[in-house]
Amino acid sequence: MARTTGTKRAILDAALQLAAERGISGTTMDDVAERAGVAKGSLYYNFSSKDQLFEGLMLEGMSALTEALREARAGAQGEAAIEALVTTLLGRIKANTPLARVIAGDIFRTDRPWQETSFAFRHEALAEFAAAIDGAGRERSVPAGQDPGASVTWSTQLMAASVFGATLMAGLEWLVSDPDRPQADVVDAVLATFGRSREPAVVQAKTPR
């Protein structure tokens, strides 16, 4: 997705700040125009409605996340793929906590105009985790490019939701309780929950970070 700039970017950023502070339902177009420092005409020129604005914001965030997860999994095999996904998701939560909060609060809402698209993205994100779990169990990964969710059992789908939920909740807890702790400590704690530990090679590669 091309990076959005200028007025459109300012509007999306203001909408995100406000949604993180007071929820999507609690945010009005007037609030967004004021926070972004743009005229209402300019706001409506860029986004014809509040629904369209927040749909754009959610989709931008969710597609960036699924793309990052896809890349992370494609670059790793077996057990390391799960670690790569956990590390990537934690990194995104840290890099954009307001967005993580807004997505976390929206992910199981059933009243949003963007519900179907949001559902599709959740499915895609979970499919990456499912493929990594499948690959770790069978010591092989689903090739990049192939639909990783194609042959996933319901039980693997639930395990994928578990790994995703564990990482999301641990990440948000990290940033609420002690955000100065290094990300590697959070990765360790999440992997320890799964009875796993970081791959030595990956620890090595990440030391300079």
Next chain:
Amino acid sequence: MARTTGTKRAILDAALQLAAERGISGTTMDDVAERAGVAKGSLYYNFSSKDQLFEGLMLEGMSALTEALREARAGAQGEAAIEALVTTLLGRIKANTPLARVIAGDIFRTDRPWQETSFAFRHEALAEFAAAIDGAGRERSVPAGQDPGASVTWSTQLMAASVFGATLMAGLEWLVSDPDRPQADVVDAVLATFGRSREPAVVQAKTPR
């Protein structure tokens, strides 16, 4: 907590339905009065403001949850305590999905008047998971009655958040994707994520359900 009945109960139930459908911010006191079938005077007689109403709703739900978790952990030792907590949390999500959705969406909001109380409840709920994790690792549990969070390390706190988040997300995914599946299958999938399996004795005890 004494069970709320009559008009107050009807108001709380209507508020929950509406919040699950359109969010707390998207729900007005007028909506609640209409859905509950009570006059506005009666609504305001029971709850002086929308904040007071939703604070009451959240606290009722969260205190029932932490009490159920406390009981579940107190009745089990070591590994079985984790299974008991996972089973209890999934049972509550199944029994009151709208409430689970509303709490899940609210848990990391930082703008609610009830934020401090909500934070305290989250801490209490996580402390039960932390005590179970500690107990499983050290093959002993923190005695019931003793503050289970007193000596918990940060890493155990994050693992507790992981187990809680895994169970919550798997539970919501269960109810979105295939709610007719038996709860035991979901418990199995969550425990498998942690590299654990159900205790044979517990499987036995639950078969007739």
